[in-house]
Amino acid sequence: MNNDNLPAPSDAMRREMAESAVAKAREAYERYAHAGEQALNAFEASMAQAFEGWKQVAGSTREAATQLTDSNVAGARKAREQWESAGARLYNAFEDNASHMLFAMREIGHRMLVASDTNVRASLDFAEQLASTSDPREMLQLQVSFMQDQSRRITDQVVDLHQTTSRLAREAAIRAETR
Template identity: 70%
Template sequence: MTVRNDNLPMVPAQAGQALAEGGVARAREAYERFAEAGEMALNAFEASMAQTFEGWRSVMGSSRETAHQLTESNVAGVRRTREQWEAAGARLYNAFEDNAAHAMAAMREIGHRMLVASDTNIRANLDFAERVAKAADAREVAALNVTFLQEQARRLTDQMVDLHQTTSRLAREAAARTETP
C-alpha cells in the first residue's frame, strides 16, 4: 500500500537521487575547503608560538647581558654572586625552554590526533550520505544506517581509547621530566 500526499509535488526517483548525490558532492567539496583552512590555521598558530618562544629567548638573552654588564663593574664577591645568578638563570631558562618545547609537542600531538579523528568521522558521514543517496529503497537505507551506526560506534570507541592512551602517556612523560633532576 502506497501512501500519497497530494500536497507535495511528484519528483521522479532518479531526479531525487541525482539531487541527493549532487548535495553530498557539494558538501564534500565544502568540507575539503574547510579542512584546508583548518590546516592553515594550525600552521599559523604553530608559527605564532614559535615566534613567541623566540621572543622569550631574546628577552632572556638581553636580560642576562644586562646583568652581566651591571655586575662587571663590581668587586670579586659580587662577581661570584653574578656567576651564581647567571648559572641559576641559565638553568631556569633552559628548564623553561625545555618544558615549553615539550608542552608544544604534546599539544601538537593531541591536536593532530583530534583533527585526524574529526576528519575521519566527517569523511565517514559523507561516504554514508553518498551510499544513502544511491540506495534503491527504504530497506537498503535502513540496512546502511544500521551498518553505519555500528561502524561509527566502533570508530568513536577506538578514537577515545587512542586519545586517552596518548594523553596518559604524555602526562607520564611530563611527570617523569619533573622528577629527574
C-alpha cells in the first residue's frame, strides 16, 4: 500500500535518523560490555573463593591426619610423616595446577572478549560511516573496505587465539613432565 500523500524524508533527515540509531546501538553496546566485564570479575572472584575453600578442606584433612597419628606409637609417626609429605606434595600440585588453570582460562577469556569488543566497535564505526554516505558508490566502497578489514581482523584474532591456546597447552605439558 503506497501512500503518495506522505512527504518523503530528506536525505539529511534519513542520515540523522541513521546516525541516531547507531549512537543508540553504541550506547547499548557500552552497557553490555560493562556488564560483561562485571560478569568476568564476578566469575574470577567466585573461582578464587572456591579455591580458598579447597585450600581449607585440604588443610583440615592434614590436621585431622596429624591428630589421629599423634596418638599412635613411634612407628605410626613415620607413617604420618610420609602421609604428610605425600599430602603436601598433592596439595601443592593441586594449588599449582589450579592457579595455572585459572590463569589460562582468564587469558583465553580476555583475548576472546577483546576480539569480540574490537569487532563490535568496528561494526559500529562502520555503521556510523555508512549512515553519513551520500551516494551508492561511496556506500559500496565503504562496504568493500569494511569487509576486507573485518576479514583481516578476524583472521588475526583466530591466529592469536590459536597461538595462545597452543602456548598454554605446551606450558601445561612441560609442567606435567617436570613433576
